[in-house]
Amino acid sequence: MEYLHYKNQSFEFLSPGNVLYGQKGIPNFPVKLAYELFNRALHYLDPKKNLSLYDPCCGGAYLLTTIALLQQGLLATMYASDINADVLSTAAKNLSLLTPQGLQKREREIQTLYQAYSKESHIKALSFFDQFYTLVDQNTETIQCDVFQQDILNPHNMQKAFKADLVITDVPYGNLVSWSGKNGIDVLLDNVSKQIHSNSVVCIVSDRHQKRTNQRYRRLEKFKVGKRIVELLRLT
Numbered sequence: 390m391e392y393l394h395y396k397n398q399s400f401e402f403l404s405p406g407n408v409l410y411g412q413k414g415i416p417n418f419p420v421k422l423a424y425e426l427f428n429r430a431l432h433y434l435d436p437k438k439n440l441s442l443y444d445p446c447c448g449g450a451y452l453l454t455t456i457a458l459l460q461q462g463l464l465a466t467m468y469a470s471d472i473n474a475d476v477l478s479t480a481a482k483n484l485s486l487l488t489p490q491g492l493q494k495r496e497r498e499i500q501t502l503y504q505a506y507s508k509e510s511h512i513k514a515l516s517f518f519d520q521f522y523t524l525v526d527q528n529t530e531t532i533q534c535d536v537f538q539q540d541i542l543n544p545h546n547m548q549k550a551f552k553a554d555l556v557i558t559d560v561p562y563g564n565l566v567s568w569s570g571k572n573g574i575d576v577l578l579d580n581v582s583k584q585i586h587s588n589s590v591v592c593i594v595s596d597r598h599q600k601r602t603n604q605r606y607r608r609l610e611k612f613k614v615g616k617r618i619v620e621l622l623r624l625t
């Protein structure tokens with residue numbers, strides 16, 4: 390796959406465990422790929438502003454937070470859900486970094502850690518804050534974030550009423566995390582169909598062992614990036 394939107398920008402400041410929170414056992418999505426997927430999906434959306442974005446397998450919301458930081462004022466709302474309640478506090482903490490108040494709190498937290506342990510990694514993390522403040526200040530409106538627990542394979546568990554313009558999700562591959570249920574992608578697509586508009590774009594990232602057979606969606610794009618398979622879809 391040739392990157393159409395990512396042009397060798399340095400995203401080092403977004404690496405997990407510096408300013409952004411990481412959590413043991415939660416895989417983090419490559420930032421340059423997240424940036425590429427958001428911009429490719431954007432191509433199919435009209436209008437391209439006040440957008441709502443949903444990740445139904447959000448983990449620590451690293452994917453959502455990095456997209457939101459790099460998207461330059463196009464997003465208004467984000468929904469983040471996961472079956473695992475243990476990851477949702479990390480998700481909420483990462484999404485809090487989209488506000489100046491959240492960033493100030495995180496900066497104080499790292500300063501306190503530096504005073505206690507004087508680690509090089511703390512100095513490095515503190516040096517990244519200017520880039521975060523610059524990106525957050527570009528958003529005139531705060532992005533509204535809703536974090537909740539939801540099993541995306543269980544249609545009876547879908548209690549939130551919302552419609553997202555865009556879904557981007559990195560489904561479990563069975564390495565660090567696996568599906569809490571059976572045949573994931575097709576069921577996810579059926580259930581997500583209740584939470585999108587007819588012209589929304591759904592971007593599914595999986596490994597090559599998982600095949601989409603769900604025919605309620607038509608393919609806009611499909612490509613391979615390393616071991617990952619990406620499909621951009623729209624309801625038929």
Ligand SMILES: C[S@@+](CC[C@H](N)C(=O)[O-])C[C@H]1O[C@@H](n2cnc3c(N)ncnc32)[C@H](O)[C@@H]1O
Nearest residue numbers: 418446447448449450451452472473540541569
């Ligand atoms: C590959 S990780 C996603 C990582 C995330 N993109 C990030 O950047 O932090 C997949 C996530 O799917 C979640 N998951 C597994 N089964 C699920 C289900 N049935 N419903 C919702 N989430 C599920 C796991 O708990 C895990 O957090």
